Amino acid sequence: xxxxxxxxxxxxxxxxxxxxxxxxxxxxxxxxxxxxxxxxxxxxxxxxxxxxxxxxxxxxxxxxxxxxxxxxxxxxxxxxxxxxxxxxxxxxxxxxxxxxxxxxxxxxxxxxxxxxxxxxxxxxxxxxxxxxxxxxxxxxxxxxxxxxxxxxxxxxxxxxxxxxxxxxxxxxxxxxxxxxxxxxxxxxxxxxxxxxxxxxxxxxxxxxxxxxxxxxxxxxxxxxxxxxxxxxxxxxxxxxxxxxxxxxxxxxxxxxxxxxxxxxx
Amino acid sequence: xxxxxxxxxxxxxxxxxxxxxxxxxxxxxxxxxxxxxxxxxxxxxxxxxxxxxxxxxxxxxxxxxxxxxxxxxxxxxxxxxxxxxxxxxxxxxxxxxxxxxxxxxxxxxxxxxxxxxxxxxxxxxxxxxxxxxxxxxxxxxxxxxxxxxxxxxxxxxxxxxxxxxxxxxxxxxxxxxxxxxxxxxxxxxxxxxxxxxxxxxxxxxxxxxxxxxxxxxxxxxxxxxxxxxxxxxxxxxxxxxxxxxxxxxxxxxxxxxxxxxxxxx
Numbered sequence: 001x002x003x004x005x006x007x008x009x010x011x012x013x014x015x016x017x018x019x020x021x022x023x024x025x026x027x028x029x030x031x032x033x034x035x036x037x038x039x040x041x042x043x044x045x046x047x048x049x050x051x052x053x054x055x056x057x058x059x060x061x062x063x064x065x066x067x068x069x070x071x072x073x074x075x076x077x078x079x080x081x082x083x084x085x086x087x088x089x090x091x092x093x094x095x096x097x098x099x100x101x102x103x104x105x106x107x108x109x110x111x112x113x114x115x116x117x118x119x120x121x122x123x124x125x126x127x128x129x130x131x132x133x134x135x136x137x138x139x140x141x142x143x144x145x146x147x148x149x150x151x152x153x154x155x156x157x158x159x160x161x162x163x164x165x166x167x168x169x170x171x172x173x174x175x176x177x178x179x180x181x182x183x184x185x186x187x188x189x190x191x192x193x194x195x196x197x198x199x200x201x202x203x204x205x206x207x208x209x210x211x212x213x214x215x216x217x218x219x220x221x222x223x224x225x226x227x228x229x230x231x232x233x234x235x236x237x238x239x240x241x242x243x244x245x246x247x248x249x250x251x252x253x254x255x256x257x258x259x260x261x262x263x264x265x
Numbered sequence: 266x267x268x269x270x271x272x273x274x275x276x277x278x279x280x281x282x283x284x285x286x287x288x289x290x291x292x293x294x295x296x297x298x299x300x301x302x303x304x305x306x307x308x309x310x311x312x313x314x315x316x317x318x319x320x321x322x323x324x325x326x327x328x329x330x331x332x333x334x335x336x337x338x339x340x341x342x343x344x345x346x347x348x349x350x351x352x353x354x355x356x357x358x359x360x361x362x363x364x365x366x367x368x369x370x371x372x373x374x375x376x377x378x379x380x381x382x383x384x385x386x387x388x389x390x391x392x393x394x395x396x397x398x399x400x401x402x403x404x405x406x407x408x409x410x411x412x413x414x415x416x417x418x419x420x421x422x423x424x425x426x427x428x429x430x431x432x433x434x435x436x437x438x439x440x441x442x443x444x445x446x447x448x449x450x451x452x453x454x455x456x457x458x459x460x461x462x463x464x465x466x467x468x469x470x471x472x473x474x475x476x477x478x479x480x481x482x483x484x485x486x487x488x489x490x491x492x493x494x495x496x497x498x499x500x501x502x503x504x505x506x507x508x509x510x511x512x513x514x515x516x517x518x519x520x521x522x523x524x525x526x527x528x529x530x
Binding site: 125 | 391392393395398402403406419420426427428429430432433435436437439441
């Protein structure tokens with residue numbers, strides 16, 4: 001039995017662990033099913049900043065995994081939850097897409113004109129334009145406006161090449177104003193990891209964090225002091241593993257895929 | 266007589282010196298007329314990255330100044346000229362607006378799909394969108410694509426507040442890729458200043474550089490070793506002058522406005 005199976009809960013990344021875009025990773029999906037069968041608590045944590053939980057759960061169903069909303073913590077939802085806890089019913093302006101807007105509204109926040117905003121919420125937007133950037137710029141210059149970003153990812157791999165992530169907007173605003181977000185919610189930030197522990201109702205020592213990127217998932221696990229597992233079914237491969245470890249540090253365990261954890265169970 | 270009137274030529278900034286947006290600065294306009302009357306060579310140098318010379322000359326006419334194309338060096342035109350000299354008929358991709366595109370075409374360059382580009386030309390664009398940023402990102406990652414930016418300005422003052430400048434795109438690309446432009450053409454770069462000297466057919470010691478920003482105009486003048494004049498009719502004022510000097514250095518001369526140079530002439 002793998003020593004990590006003594007843990008009570010697992011915080012698991014989505015992309016590169018149980019799927020790649022719309023395609024499931026079979027060993028990952030089967031591994032998660034097995035973990036649930038043997039009674040482990042599971043929560044998926046994703047830095048996705050454009051989709052609501054509702055949309056993401058549909059993707060899980062397409063992968064063949066029936067999860068409920070409590071088992072899915074996306075940067076959009078975690079951001080909305082974080083702000084709502086800090087200031088219930090706050091007036092927010094967001095650069096983000098409908099998925100983020102949906103979660104902000106569901107958390108009781110009011111989406112307002114930028115001139116009335118108490119919070120600037122930066123999330124990626126495939127409909128980004130000059131007006132949104134202008135409004136975000138002006139809010140960034142207001143010291144009393146609190147600035148929250150869903151996630152720090154600079155780029156994402158799309159089918160035909162890299163596309164800009166939320167980091168594009170963070171970088172543009174930083175360049176123009178010298179200001180970085182007051183809080184970044186997504187991995188490797190501990191904000192989203194602490195929310196995951198809260199939902200699991202477990203302590204960090206009782207969970208393992210599983211993902212395909214050392215600088216994102218493993219780093220996030222380390223910020224809360226949890227055991228960390230790197231799987232080689234995503235961005236990190238046998239070929240670049242040594243380079244990644246040298247650059248970003250060593251995970252506690254390295255597996256070919258999540259399924260290896262439950263082999264023989 | 267002001268000692269600078271011994272100079273043969275003047276390299277003059279536009280915004281804050283002879284006009285603010287569509288409104289002329291009377292003393293500045295009259296000063297320029299006087300300089301021309303007494304036989305001085307004049308060239309205007311502007312970091313504007315969205316307008317062609319044709320469009321800018323119309324604004325000069327609205328100010329009451331009849332200039333010809335040779336007396337106007339804008340970052341759009343200077344960028345096109347720089348690339349055409351480096352590689353005639355080069356294939357270029359640009360993030361920029363029609364004003365920049367017009368100048369690139371007039372210089373004999375071919376505007377192509379990003380996949381075919383030898384040059385990435387970054388200029389501001391009020392129609393910026395996710396696709397343009399994605400294409401620029403991908404070109405930025407190609408080491409053999411030469412990356413030229415029209416100007417470094419991070420923001421511009423618009424009537425209702427600051428708006429993003431070309432620097433927004435430079436900053437976003439830098440954040441995503443770690444790459445800065447190989448060449449920035451506009452002030453304070455010496456690229457545009459050397460082009461101005463070439464057009465005036467004068468040496469740096471024979472000209473004075475006049476503008477309203479120490480970190481832009483005065484700094485540009487210093488890169489070529491010319492005499493520098495700060496006017497207080499634009500961004501820099503009596504109130505912030507000391508702070509600006511402390512931050513960015515000292516101009517050779519400080520005048521209320523350009524007209525002071527020719528008082529009594």
